[in-house]
Amino acid sequence: MITSAILILLLPLVAFIIQIFVGKRLPRKGDWVSTGAMFAALALSVGIFIDAVAQYEPNNVLATATWDWINFGPVHVTFGFLIDNLTAFMLVVVTLVSSLVHLYSIGYMHGDPRYNRYFAYLSLFSFSMLGLVLVDNLFGIYIFWELVGLSSYLLIGFWFEKDSAANASKKAFITNRVGDVGMFAGIMILFSITGTFSFNEVFAAVADGHVGGTLLTVAGILLFFGAIGKSAQFPLHVWLPDAMEGPTPVSALIHAATMVAAGVYMVGRTFVLYTPDALLFIAYIGTITAFIAATIAIVQMDIKRVLAYSTISQLGYMMVGLGTGGYTAGLFHLTTHAFFKALLFLGSGSVIHAVHTQEMDEMGGLRKKMPITFWTFLIATLSISGVFPLSGFWSKDAILASALGFGMTHPAHMPIFVVLLLSAGVTAFYMFRIVFLTFTGEPRDKKKYDHAHESPLTMTIPLVVLAVLSVGTIWWGWVEHMLVKPELASYGSHVASAVEHAAEEHGVAHSAHTIAMFSSVVVATLGILLSAVVYFWRKISADAWAEKLKPIHTFLWNKYYFDELYAATIIRVTLFKSRLFAAFDLKIIDGIVNGTGRLTAAFSRLQGSIDLRGVDGAVNFVARFVGYLGSQLRGLQTGNIQAYIMMALFAVVLLFVFQQF
Amino acid sequence: MPVLSANHAVINALSILPTFSETLTNVLFMVLGAVIITGLAALLALVSVYLERKVSAHMQDRLGPMEVNTEIPILKNIGHGWAQTLADAFKLLLKEDIVPAAADKKLHLLAPFIVFAATLAAFAVLPFGRNLIPSDLNVGVFYLIAISSFVVVGIILAGWASNNKWSLLGAMRSAAQIVSFEIPASVSVLVVIMAVGSLNLGEIVEFQEGGIHRWLIWRFFPFNLLAFFIFFVASLAELNRAPFDLPEAESEIIAGFHTEYSGMKFAMFFLAEYANMFLVGVIISTLFLGGWSSPFGSFLNSAPFQVFWVFVKSFAIIFVHMWLRWTLPRVRVDQLMYTSWKVLTPFAFVSMLGVGLWMILIQ
Amino acid sequence: MNNVLTWITFLPVIGVLLILFVPKNSKNLIRVIAAVFTGLQLVLAVWLYMNFDTGTAEFQFKEQYSWIPSFNIEYFMGIDGLSIPMVLLTAFLSFICIFASWGIDKSLKGYFAMFLLLDTGMMGVFCALDFFLFYIFWEVMLLPMYFLIGIWGSPSRKDPDGMVRGGPYAAIKFFLYTLFGSIFMLIAMLVMYFNVSDPVTGGHTFNMLHLMDQANHGGVLADFNIRLWIYAALFIGFAIKVPVFPFHTWLPDAHVEAPTAISVILAGVLLKMGTYGMLRISFPMLPDAMKWEYFAYGMAILGLINILYGAFCAMAQKDLKKLVAYSSISHMGIVLLGMSGLTSLGMNGAVMQMFNHGTGTAMLFLLVGVIYDRAHHRQIDGFGGLAVRMPIYAAMVSLAFFAGLGLPGLSSFMSEVFSFLGAFGSELFDLRLITIISTLGIVITAAYFLWTFQRMFLGELNPKYADLPEINGRELFTLIPLGIIIIFLGVYPAPLLDLIKTSLNELVEVVKAANGPTLLGLH
C-alpha cells in the first residue's frame, strides 16, 4: 500500500518532469503522459479506497511509513505517509477530479501554444495535492501546501499575457502566503513545544497535556490561518474570484474541487489540535464567509465569478461544519462539493468554450445547442442547492444540522445556523439564476449563439461522470461511518473541554438533524422559486430591483469593497512602507555615510572661504616659502658630483662636531 | 705633568744628536756616490757619442770627426778627433739657453732634469763587479724598470712645455712607444727573474757565473734566447733608436720633443740618451750575458776583469745598436705598434710560459 | 594531498602568475587559464568533500607551520563543518564566475588576475585557523575587489540627486566600509592576542584554537566588560561584511555597480564571511559575551530588521540588480536570526542559509547579468512580457525567484524554515515574538519577487524587446549547475547538513556551556 502511495505521488511528478523538459517534442505534445499518469494514479487510489472500504472501520489507519529525512542530530525531521480513511477518500477525490479534468483539458486547451506546459503544471499540481494528502507531518503538509500554491500560481497566470491573469496569479500567491505565514507560525509553536512535526506525535503530545490552554488555541488559530488563505475564507477570500482568470478546467480542479478544499482537509487532519475556542473561531469565520460570498454571488454577471463565490460560500459551509464539531459533515461536504462544483465549472467551461465569453449577459438559450452540458449542469445545480436526494442535499444538511446542534447547546451561537440557512436559500437562488440566464430564454447575443455547439467528447464524458457522482445518494452512510470525528480520547485524551464539547453535541444531534433537513429543503425550494420567478418567468425585473436597492446592489456588485479596502490599507501601507524604507535607506542611512564624506569636504570648503586671507595666506606663504626653498635647494641638486661629495663630507664633519661636543 | 712631558720632549729631541754626525757622513757618501755616477754616466755618454759617430762614419765608408784634438801630449797622439764630443759638450754648455717665448718656462727647464735624473738614478743599481754595485737593491731589476718610466714623463713634459706641435707629437710618440714596448721588455725580464728566482741584479749575475755556457741566454733553450731577442728589440724601441726612432724622426717632426731645446738642456737630453744606451747594454749583459762574469769560468774573473767584462759586453750591445741604426730603415707607426703588441708581447708570454713549464716539469 | 588546503588556497595565485606571462592579446588563453585553475580548485574542493569526515567536530586537513615565530604567528590552516560548505561554495562560484566573466573585454588580463587573487583571499579566509592569517586573507580580498568594482564596474555617472555614483564610487565605499570594520576587528584581535596565552609555550598567540579555549584567557580578558567591548568590536567588523543594518549601504552600491561575476562573488561569498567570522571567531571565543542578553537579543532584532527592512527596500527598487542586492540583506538577516537562538536547528539552518543564499543569489545575479547584457539596462518597469520571448530565461528566473522567496522544494526554503524554527525554539532567549514578526518577511519577499516577475515577464510583450535573443549556452552552463544544487538541496538537504551538523552542534554546545574565563569565576 505504501508502494501504491509512492507511485501515486511519483506518477504525476514524473509526468511533470517529462512534460516540462521534453513535452514539446512528444507526440500530441505529451498530453497523454500527464493524463495517463493521472488515470494510473486514479486506479491506484481506487485500489487503496477499496482496501479502506473492505476493512470498513472508522478512522482506520491503513498504512504508515516514515523515513528519516533531515537529521540535525538532536532533532530529526521525518518524511512519511499516513494512509487512513480520510486519505483514501481524498486520494480518490483528487485523482478522480484531476484525471477527469485532464481529460477535459485535452479538448478545452486544444491548440494552445503552451499546451504541454499546461499539462505539466496540472501534473505538478496533482503531485502537490496528492503529497499534501499523503504526508504524515506538519512540515510535509506545509511544503506541499506551498507547492500547491505554486502550481495554482502557475495555472492562474497561465495566460500571463493578460495583465489581469498575471495580477490574479500574483494576488493568489501572496494572499496565500499571508495565510501560510500564520500557518507556519502555528507549526513553529507546535514544533517548539513538541520537537516534532509528525501528526501522531504532536497529537500524542497534545493529548498528554504538554500543550494546552491559550497557547494551543493560538497555535490552532494560526494553523487555521493557512486554511483561511488556501480555502479562501474571509478575509483572505479575495484571490479566488480573481483566480478565475485561469483556464476553466483549472478552476474546476484547483479552485473548486481540490486545492481550496485543502484547507478544510488540513483542519480535518489536525482536528484534534483545535480547542473549543479555536473551533468557534473557525465556525464564525466560516459563517461570515458563507454569507458574504453568497450575497456577492447574487449580483455578479460573470459565470465563473458566480461559481467562484459559490465555492467560497460552500467552503465557508465546510468550515462551519468543522467548527461546530461536524467533522464528518464538513469533510463529506468537501467530497460532494468537489464533484458537483467541478461539474459546474466544467460545465461553465463547456459553455465558455462554445460562446467564447464568460458574461452571462451574452448567453441565453443554450439548452438546445448543448444538451449534455445543460443537463449535467442542472444536476450539479440541484445538488448544490440541496435538493433531495442529490449529494449536496446530504452534505449540506449535515452541516446545517451540526450548526443547529451547536446552536442548541450554545444558544449564543444560534446565529450561525440562521445565517447558514439564509445562505443556503441564497445559494439556491443564484445557482438557478445561472442556469436560467445561461441555458433558457432567448439568446441575448445572436452571433455567439449561432457559433455555439456542443463540446467534444473528451469534455462531455467528464461531465457525465461527474454528474453521476453528484447524484450519489449512497455516499452518506459510508462517509458517516468511515470518517468519524477523531476524539482526543483515541490519543489517550484528558482534555476535558474537548470531550465535553463533543458529548453535548452528540446529545442534540439527532433532533437537530430533522429540523435542519426540513428547513434546508424549504429554504432551497424558496430560493429556486424566487430565481425562477425572476429569471425564468421574468415576473419580477431584476434590474428594477437592482435600481431600487441601488446601495446594496452596488455594495454587493463591488464585493463588499474588499479589494478596494485592501488596496487602500494593506497594499498601500506596504508600498508606502517600502518606499519609505527605501528612501530612508537612500537618504538617511546612505545619506549619513555620504554626508560624512560630504561634511568633510564642505567643512574644508568653509574653512577655505573664511580663512582665505589668514590661513590661506599662511598656506600660500608656506607654499611659496617651500617653493622658494625648493628653488634654492634645487641648487644643491647640481648634478655635480663634487658638490655632492662636499655636502656629504660637510655632513660628516657636522656629525662629528655634534658627536664630540 | 706638563713639566714632565716638556722634559720628555727635550730628552727626545736630544736623543737625535748622537746620530747627527753619522747622518752627516751618510749624506756625504751619498753625494759622493752620486757625483761619481754622474761623472761616469757623462763620460760614458761622451764616449758613446764619439763611438756612434765613428761607427756610422766607417759604416758609410768615411772617417767621421778627425780634427778636434788637444795640446795635451799623450792625448794629442790619439788623434781621430777624439775630443770632438768633448768640444761639442763644451759648446753646448756654453751656448745660450734659448727658451721659446710661448714655452712654459719652468717645465721647459724641469723636463731635461727629470730625464737625466732618472737615467742617472738607474745607474745606482748597475752591477759593475761582484762588489762594485753602488746600491745592491733586493728589487734591483724591478727598480730599473720602474725608474726608467720617469723618462717618459720627462719626455712628455718636454714635448708639451715646448709649446710646439712637433715637440708634442714627438713626445706623444715617444711616450706611446716606450709604454708599449715596456710590456714585452718587462715580460722578458720576468723570464730571467723566474729562472733565477731573485730580483737582485747581483744574484742574477752570480747565477750565471762559471762560463759562457751558464749565461742565461742559453738556458731553457730556446725560451731565454727568445726573451733575449725580445728584450733587445724592445730596448731599441725604448731608446728611441732606429729603426724605432719615430719620436725623433727629423724628416717628419724635426727631432721631436727636443726640437726647442738647445744648449745645456739639450745636452742633458743628449747625454741621457746615450747614458741610457749604455744602461741598456749593461742590463742586457747582466740579464742574459753573465754580467761581470767571465765567459771563461773563473779565468779572468777577478775584480778588474769583472768591470772589463761588463764594459766589453755593454759596448758590444751598443755596437749592435749602432750597427742596426745604419742598417735598417725607420718603420711606420702602425708597424711599430704591430711589432710590440702582436709580435713581441705574445712571444714574450710564450717564452715566459715555456720557462715556467720547463721549471715545473723538469726541475 | 598533504597540503591540500594550501593548494586549494594558492592555486589561483599560480594562475595569476601564469596569466601575467601570457600576452595581453591571447584572450582565450587567459580565460582558459583562469577556468583551468578555478576548475582545479573545484576538483580539490570536491576531493575535500569526499574525504571530509563528517563524524567529528575536529578540524581536518590541518596544516601548521611557524610563520613569524617572534610573534608566535603561525601558518595554520584547517577546516571543519563550518568552513567546508563555504570552501565548496567559494570554489564552485569562482569556477562559475569565470564563465560568467567570459564576455569581459576591458583589460581582460588584469581582470582575471584580480579575480584569481580575490579567489585566493576568499579561500584563505575560510581555511585560516590563525587569527592573524585570517586577518591577512581578509584584507587581501579587499584590494582586488576594489579594483574589480572600480575598474570593471559601471562608469561614474551623475545621478539626478546630484550624487556621483558608479563603479569607482561604489568601490571606494566598499573599501572604506570594510576597512572601517577591519579596524575594529584588528583592535579586538590585538586585545585578544595580548591577553591570551598559549597553553604550551605561555606566549601570546593568534592560534584560533587557543583563543577559543576560555582557559587561556587572561589579563583584561578576564573582565566581562572588556569582553563585551571586544565582542562588540568584532561584531561591527563582521556586521559590515554581512551586512547588518545600519552598515549595509555599501552593498546595494557595490552590487549594482560591479560586473556580474563580481556581484555574484560579493553576494555569494563575501557576505558569508561576516557570519562565518561570527561563528568562527566571535561565538566560540567570547561565548559569554555572545550570550549577554543585550547582544543576543540585539542580534536577533538586527536580524529582524534586516529581514523586514531589506525586503521593504527591495520592494521599492526600480533597478533589478538593486532589488536583488536588497534581497540579499533580507536573506542574510535570516542567517543572523538563526544564529542568535543558539539552537542546533537554528545554527544549522543559518549555515545552510549561508550556502543556499550563496547559490541562490549567485543565480539571481547571473540572471540579472544575462538580461543586462541584452537590454543594457536593468529597469524592472522597462521590460514586460519577456516570458513569451525568452521562455527558458523566464523559467530560470522563476526558479531563482522562487528559491529566493523560499518555495518548498528549493534549497533556501529548508534553511529559512530551520533558521526560523531554531530561533523560535531557542531555550536561552525568548525570540518567539521576534521570529513571528520576521516571518512576515516571507510574505513581503514573495510580494516583491512576484511583482517583479510580473512586471518583467508577464503581460504583453514590450515591442522594444520583440527580438531579444534567448539565453545562450554559456549562460545556461553557469546557471544550470546552480539550479540543480538549489533543487537538490531543497529536496534532500542531508548532504549539506551532514557535512556541517557535527561541528555546528558542537559549537552550539560549547557556546551554551561556556561560562567565560574560569580563572575569575565570572558569571
Add this chain to the structure above:
Amino acid sequence: MQDIMFYMFAALTIASAGVMVFSRSVIYSAVGLLFTFFGVAGIYVLLAADFVAVAQVMIYVGGILVLLLFGVMLSQRVTGVNMRTETLQTVPAAIVAVGVLFILFRVISKTEWLVKAKTTFEPTTAKLGTLLMTDYLIPFEIVSVLLLGALIGAAFIARKG
C-alpha cells in the same frame, strides 16, 4: 737618519701635493703629482716596503701618470700652454677639508694604536709573492680579471663613436 729621511720625503710629498692641488695648470698638477708619487715611494721605502715602493713608482709614474698626461693632452687644445683648470666652491671646500683634516687628526691622536714596531728590514718580495699566491689568491685572481675587464672596457669606452 731615518727620521730625517722621513721628514724630507714627507716634505717633498706634501709640498708637491700642494703644488698638485693648488696649481692652476693641469700639467703643473701632473708634475706635482709626479713628485708626490716619488715622495710616497720614498715613504714606502722607509716603511720597509721596498717592493711596494717600486711598484708605486712603476705603476703610478709609469702607468697612471702617463695616462693622466695623455688624458690631458688628448682632451685639450693640444698646443695651448694655457692648460688651466678652474676651481669652484673653494671656500666651502676648504672649510670641509680643514674639518676633515681636523677629524682625522683628532681620531689619529686620540686612538690608542696597538703599535709593535718591527725593527728589521727584510726583503718583502718573496713574502709578498707567497701571500699573493696563498692567502690572497682569490683576490689576486679577481684583481687580474678586473684589470682585464678594465682594459677592455677602457678600450671600448675610449673608442670613437
Add this chain to the structure above:
Amino acid sequence: MSVGLNHYLFLAAVLFVLGLYAVITKKNAVTVLMGIELILNAANINFVAFSRYTDTDMDGQVFAIFVIVTAAAAAAVALAIVLNLYERLKSINLDEADSLSG
C-alpha cells in the same frame, strides 16, 4: 721624538685632505682624477704604515699592491670616460657634465 706610526698617519691625513680638496674644487676631470690618486696614495701609506707598525704581518702591503693595481685600472677607465666626455662636450669640465642637475 722619533718618527712613529702617527707621523705616517698624519702625513697620510694631510695627503688625503689635499686630495679631497682637489676632488671637490677642481673643474677639470683629469685633475679630479689626480686628487683621487692622492687619496689612494694616502690610504696606501696608511696600509703600509700599519703593516709595519702593527702585528699584521704583510697584509697591509698586499693591500697596498691591490690598491695600486686597481687604481691603475680605475685610471684607465676614468680616462676612457674623460675622453668620451670630451668627444661629447668638447670639454672635460665636470661642472658642464651636469645632466642630472635639478
